[in-house]
Amino acid sequence: MQRLWTKSFILMTLGxxxxxxxxxMLYPTLPLFIKEMGGNEKQVGLAMGALMLSSVVLRPFVGGLLDRFGRRPFMIGGLLLFxxxxxxxxxVGGIIMLIGLRIVHGMSWAVSTTSMMTAVTDMIPSARRGEGMGWFSTSMTLAMAVGPMIGLGIMQGTSYQTMFLFAVGLSVVALLLTLGAKMPFQPHTNKKKIQIFEKSVLPVMAPIFFLFIAYGGITTFVPLFAEQIKVNSGxxxxxxxxxxxxxxxxAGKLSDKKGETAVIVPALIIAILALIVLSxxxxxxxxxxxAVLYGIGFGSAQPALQAITLRLAPEDRKGAANAFFSTATDLGIGLGAMVLxxxxxxxxYHILFMVSALSVMISFLLFIIYVRRLLKFKQLPSAKTSDSVSL
Known part of the structure; x- marks a missing residue:
């Protein structure tokens, strides 16, 4: 069996x-920070969504550049800007200034995460795609869960300023870790036009988008909802x-053995139930x-959907495929924060979470109608088609 736990894979996963x-860390704390500055719910949604929407604009270009020039230069530059x-x-001294900063932060987020995620997918043996992607995605979504808790703890125990500086320290550690990883991808030497559009992965983008609309609602409004019902959101x-x-x-190992569909279908149903219960x-x-239901549902569906995205894409277009996946997630989170x-x-808030459940229901239906049929039609081979895929 091909080796998964190489030094570079471990460093990138930790990074x-x-x-x-x-x-x-900013997701539960920034809405409270904006409220303290005198902002309302509409401005909370605008500030939270501004970052994601700015990253959406940039990601497709980053994906094409990664496939042409390699991962490392963009990874280092993106992390420094982050x-x-x-x-x-x-x-930050006001709402307008904060929104401007969120736009710049979104640009750094687009460059750093697209390059890092693509570099990790290069390192995963194709025969262990589901397992490898499960672990690497666990590091990200574990951070999505632990980060808000840490942010709230530091903010409540000290100050917003201390929390921001702590986040800076974590970002510096991420940069230092990734500098030690070897990049297996070799940049293309040809001078073909840089492609930013990867049509092969479009069918799976819609289910991902609607799944992450609900995630935007969870991360942005659970802290405010919990405060209303006198529960600690942490x-x-x-x-x-x-x-x-x-x-x-x-779920990752099950995906390798039974296929992504066997994981995604029940996972989306469980995520819908989680949001109804929360409502x-x-x-x-x-x-x-x-929280338990959402951890199982969303946590299992997200890496399996990313696996399908990368498996649909040509071997030399993994950067663009990752960019499209992240674009769909960012757009979902950004628009979700604004609309919700x-x-x-x-x-x-009860209606908000019911609307979020409806969004996941749409994701489920789109997957069943379009993506599952596409996978059956193409009869995509699991691990044998490519040797640098992820998930």
């Missing part, structure tokens, strides 16, 4: 863990993180049950 932890942007939160993210860490490696929650018990911000302002 992603630190980077994503720093990034997601560190600078994170530090600048200490100097508990939700802690239980979600623990569940995800336990379930994702199992009706009025106490800690409902929040905990929802309006829902929460004019309706309620």
């Amino acid at each position: 992603l863990l630190f980077l994503f932890t720093a990034f997601y 560190i600078l942007a994170m530090y600048m939160y200490n100097w 508990t939700f993210f802690l239980v979600y993180a623990a569940t995800l860490a336990l379930s994702r490696p199992i 009706f929650s009025t106490s800690l018990l409902g929040v905990l049950v929802s 911000g309006l829902v929460s302002e004019y309706m309620s």
Whole structure:
């Protein structure tokens, strides 16, 4: 069996863990920071969405450049800009300035994450795609769960400024870790036109987009919802993180043995149930049950969908495929934060989570109708088609 746990794979996986932890520390704390500055729900959604939408614009170009010039230059440049942007939160003086900073931060997020994720997928043996992607995605989504908890803890125990500086420190560690990794990908020597559009992966982008609309609602509004019902939102993210860490490696191996569809279909159903439970929650018990279900559902579906994305793409277009996947996730999170911000302002958080459940239902239907049929039609080989795929 081909070796998965190489030094470079470990360094890159840890680098992603630190980077994503720093990034997601801001998700529950920035809405509270904006409220403290005098902002409303609409401005919370705008500020949270501005980062994701700016990254959406840039990612397809980054993907094409990665396939032409390699991963390392963009990885280092993106991380340096990310560190600078994170530090600048200490100097924000108003909502307009914050939105401008979020746009710059989104650009750094697009470059750093697309290059790092593509570099990791280069390192995973094709025969262990599901397992490898399960572990590497676990580091990211574990950070998505642990990051908010750490951010809230530091903010509540000290100050926003201390939290921003801690996030800067984590980002520096991510940069140092990735500098020690070897990049197996060799840049193309031909002078063909740089391609930013990868049509082979378009069918799977819609299910991913609608899945991440709900995720945008979870990360942005669970802290505010928890505050309303007198529950510590850190508990939700802690239980979600623990569940995800336990379930994702199992889902990855199942994906290798039975195929991604066998994982995605039940996972999306469980995610829908999680959001419905959260919608009706009025106490800690409902929040905990929802966190467990969402950890299993979202945690299993996300890496399997990314695996399909990379398997659909040609071998020399992995950078573009990763960029498209991340574009769909960013667009979903960004628009989700904005649209659901309006829902929460004019309706309620309970309605917000029901709308989120509806979004995952749409993701489920699109996957069943289009993606599953496509996979059956093409009869995609699992591990034998490429030797540098992920998930």
